[in-house]
Amino acid sequence: MLEFLTDPFSQGIGLRALAGVAILGAVCGPLGVWIVLYRQSYAAESIAHSMLPGLAAAALIGIPLGLGAAAGLAVAAVLIAACSRQQAVSADVAIAVTVTALFGLGSLLALSPEAPVRLGELLFGDPLSISGGDLVASGVLALFLFGALLAGHRPLSLAGFDAVTAPNLGATPAAVGLALLVLIAATTLVAVQSLGNLLVVAIVVGPAAAALRLTSRLPSALLMAAALGISSGAAGLLLSYHAEIAAGASIALCAVAAFALTLPFGGTGAVESRSAGSPVDALGGA
């Protein structure tokens, strides 16, 4: 039984992968709590897509991938915030336009013959390819993010994510909205190596949504989300090893499972759903 649990991690690769996803879970969990409370899951899901042009451009130019990704994310965050401030542009439309265009740009660059990176890795990640240097970089970024989360705790809880009235980016104070987007962008950077930019949202939203169904107290939710995030990462690696399936996808599946497992519980009311009259309401529209 013990071998079942320790086999994947008995070698350097496995151990580094575990460390990498542990950092990931610990950082993405708490951030995810804010994202779920502020109803920014779409932004979180989509903003990862916008990393693609940065990554592809970095690979083509020859600068470190991390820089390119960061640039792509920064551009996306700023564009989304700017667009959603315009009249007659709602938040979800701002995200849809920005991200689709950037993802298109990324695919143009990545599919061009000169691009050295494999598109699959960029999109879906490969936790087992994480090196010692990558771990250190992740760790440093994670520390920065923890600091940002701590510093931002008070303003984020005060800015008012009134659960009943469901704010969008245009309604929250500009600084908070932008800060949240930047935090999402930075966190995605940590996650992209392991999960790829299509699957990042799983580890950001899954554990957090699960935690918020189990507790309505903010500090507990933040801790629980971190714990669930780390567990999802570890479980994903185990699943990948024993079932011989893609590691990034396995982690994503476990993170979603964490949420699914909380569904039978009643939910604490920390996250209010709007009363859904028509299917359009239930599908997030209005």
Place this chain on the structure above:
Amino acid sequence: MLDAFQLPFMQRAAFEIVLLAPLAGVLGTQIVLRHLAFFTHGVGAAAFPGLVLAGPAGIPPALAALGAGGAFTLGVERLGRRRGVGLDAATALALVLALAAGIVLASDVYESGSEVDQLLFGSLLAVGGGDLAATGVALALGLLAAAYARRAWLAGGFDPVGGAALGLRIRAADWLLVAAIAVAVVVALDAVGALLVSAVLVIPAATVRPFAANVSRLALGATALALIEGLAGLVLAYELDAPPGATIAVLGGVLFGLALLVRRFR
């Protein structure tokens, strides 16, 4: 440049765009006005595992995609009614579940390999007669749904509380809308790929919206813009030897930005 359209596959691709444009206009208007952009994107992504399974299971890809998209829609709709479930979180998780499942199926179960790229980015230059027929059917269904339900969509979207009391069947009309969008997504992803359906169904309407005084003008303007962006993107992609779906997406984004600037400095 227009010599490109002498080629049969370019003519078919152009025809596909012509068929998609009215859908982009009519349904895109509703998607933008009623905040259904995330849902639209989700249906596209959710179709991915269906497409991976279609070949091995021996069912037509469009049907498999529709099935997967339908399952996604029903699943999220039910989740959205439950207390204590963040709706956008549920949509995001359902979406990523579909993508992860698709990846596992594609790489480890069926080892599809390069088809994944095609699924994700579309194959506009490879549309055949069957694809065009499917898009034609989707167009007919979408326009019929719009003709039937347009007033309920407007009244219900403008005022969900009061709209229901106007004697209109708002709920039925909204189910029709959701279904029409799912069908439109399935045919659009054949052209531009699962992850870029918003380039067709959302961007044109979003670009025209600030300039449209009423819903009819929005739908017409979005149709025209979708046509222009689609054809121009197609020609550009041909000249640059680039994937057309991505080219259309980038062009759409640029025009959206230009439109915003035009508004700023008017």
Place this chain on the structure above:
Amino acid sequence: MTPGAPLVAVDGLDAGYSPERAAITGLSFAIPAGRTVAILGPNGGGKTTLFRALLGEAPHRTGTVELGGTIAYVPQTERSRLDFPVSALDVVLMGTYARVPWYRPLGRAERETAGAALGRVGLEGEAGTRFGELSGGQRQRVLIARALAQQSKVMLLDEPLSGVDRPSGERILAVLDELRDEGLAILVSTHDIEQARGFDLVLCINREGIAFGPPAEALSADVLQRTYGGELIVLPDGERAVVVQHHHH
């Protein structure tokens, strides 16, 4: 519809959102044609549920609700989307939708009905103005015009004067009186007890019917106490009472 029969007849109504907990129980009242009725009650006391039951939307229901025709509803203007590309006339035209089959375009008759309705609320000059650009009072009047365009015999208004500027409010009350004179039954939910004294009839609800009748009878101190409980403040002169307003969405 037999002449002289009430336009709204409610008998033994139990309605609510779940089978176990009824929001209102045993409610009975009848409203003849040509009356204005003020509906008073605390938030959560069942006014909204009653409205939904009258509109045929309350999910769990025993007892009967009989209406002498269709019913038009005027919600608070906060609930409508101000960013929709619709003009005031477009909104009023929505009142005619139910009468026009989908294959027929909206025609001259509908536009005239809508134009006339806008005229009645004093907004014919704003027909082409975008709804979102109107003031709160004007928007409320447009929604009333939309209800007028439905040409129903019963009209339900949800706090139509809250947050509305004085001229619009007076215009609204004048139109409601005109409609009453034309034989409609007008039901208005309100928190304003003073205003309620100006209506033909008053219905006080707090989970059950507390009182129903002319204001002189129905607005006694005892009734108000039972209706509003702790939300009530009786002013020093002993004659007038004020309801504590809650900020609600």
